[in-house]
Amino acid sequence: MSDATTVPTHRRRMSAGTWTLQIAVLAAAVAYMFPIYILINLSLKPPGGSAFPLEPAVRPTLENFFAAWNQALLGPALINSTIVTAASTIIVVICASLAAYPLARSTSRWSSATYYAFILGMIIPFQLAMVPLYTTFRDLGLLGTLPAMIIFYGGAQLPFAVFMYTTFMRNMQREYEEAAEIDGCGQLGKYWHIVLPMSRPITGTVVILTGIHVWNDFFAPLIYLSGGEGTVPIALYGFVGTYYAEWNLVFAGLILSALPLLIVYFAMQKNIIQGFAGGLKG
Numbered sequence: 001m002s003d004a005t006t007v008p009t010h011r012r013r014m015s016a017g018t019w020t021l022q023i024a025v026l027a028a029a030v031a032y033m034f035p036i037y038i039l040i041n042l043s044l045k046p047p048g049g050s051a052f053p054l055e056p057a058v059r060p061t062l063e064n065f066f067a068a069w070n071q072a073l074l075g076p077a078l079i080n081s082t083i084v085t086a087a088s089t090i091i092v093v094i095c096a097s098l099a100a101y102p103l104a105r106s107t108s109r110w111s112s113a114t115y116y117a118f119i120l121g122m123i124i125p126f127q128l129a130m131v132p133l134y135t136t137f138r139d140l141g142l143l144g145t146l147p148a149m150i151i152f153y154g155g156a157q158l159p160f161a162v163f164m165y166t167t168f169m170r171n172m173q174r175e176y177e178e179a180a181e182i183d184g185c186g187q188l189g190k191y192w193h194i195v196l197p198m199s200r201p202i203t204g205t206v207v208i209l210t211g212i213h214v215w216n217d218f219f220a221p222l223i224y225l226s227g228g229e230g231t232v233p234i235a236l237y238g239f240v241g242t243y244y245a246e247w248n249l250v251f252a253g254l255i256l257s258a259l260p261l262l263i264v265y266f267a268m269q270k271n272i273i274q275g276f277a278g279g280l281k282g
Contacts, residue, residue: 043252064252068239072253077235082260084146084231085214088153092161092210093203095154100165101191104172115166121159130223137224148224149231153214161206168202169195204268215261232257 038053044060047067068074103115133152134143142148176194185193196203218233225234236253239246 039251039254042247043255045248047246047248064248065256068236068249068253069256071249072235072238074232074235074253074256077230077232078257078260080146081215081231081257084149084153085211087150088157088214089207089210091150091154092157093206096158096161096165096206097196097199097203098191099158100162100169101195102187103162104166104169115162118159118162122163126156126220134223144225146225149221152220152224153210153217156220157210157213161210164202164206165199168199172198204270208265208268211264212261215257 041055041057042053043064044057044062046057046059046061046063099118103111103118137143137148142151172195176198177190180190180194216233217231218237221231221234222237225231232253236250236257239250239253
């Protein structure tokens with residue numbers, strides 16, 4: 001009789017725990033989906049309608065998307081953002097992987113000092129270099145141009161990328177490199193034919209993290225592209241005035257600007273997860 005009475009109690013406890021877990025997961029999903037609901041809801045509301053974000057769009061319309069595309073000139077802005085993001089990301093991947101390979105394999109004091117110098121670059125705030133960089137770009141005639149932003153992001157994102165690559169390469173097996181060295185392959189050959197292909201997971205992580213930061217950054221283009229070509233955040237900023245903001249157009253433009261990043265993310269999702277799992281362990 002005791003066994004017969006304890007089994008249902010155990011089942012009831014398991015059921016209660018499962019329900020509690022499901023409710024917690026559902027609450028977390030609602031909390032994460034709430035900003036997305038506001039974003040989509042406001043982007044579908046007709047102009048002149050209620051701006052209350054929680055009120056559902058009674059008459060949803062796609063007019064805001066066409067208006068945001070035309071009024072903010074999102075086409076040229078998307079092209080500029082794509083050029084800056086792609087060029088900056090390529091520079092970061094090439095320079096960071098080349099710098100991280102010797103740092104991960106060398107055990108000398110100079111190697112350790114160089115590695116910690118890169119780490120220091122992650123700590124120093126951008127505001128300390130803002131004015132010197134502005135005067136340097138001005139003297140070089142690069143102020144208000146896309147090459148200025150490519151140079152800026154290439155240097156700003158390099159320390160974090162070096163940290164990611166170095167951590168990943170230190171946990172990488174060296175048997176393939178030793179076999180390539182026996183076959184007469186030099187350091188650069190080992191990097192190009194062995195190390196870089198094996199670093200695809202962390203490369204995907206660096207690409208998506210760098211791309212998201214560069215694509216969404218607002219402060220640096222506002223300073224260094226003033227009076228010149230604009231990126232997507234600068235283009236959308238035109239809908240926000242001192243006394244009035246066209247939030248319907250802002251949120252519609254945000255959805256349009258997020259589509260390229262979402263496509264890249266889903267295309268590289270597997271590499272990103274593998275990169276975080278392999279590059280941040282140990």
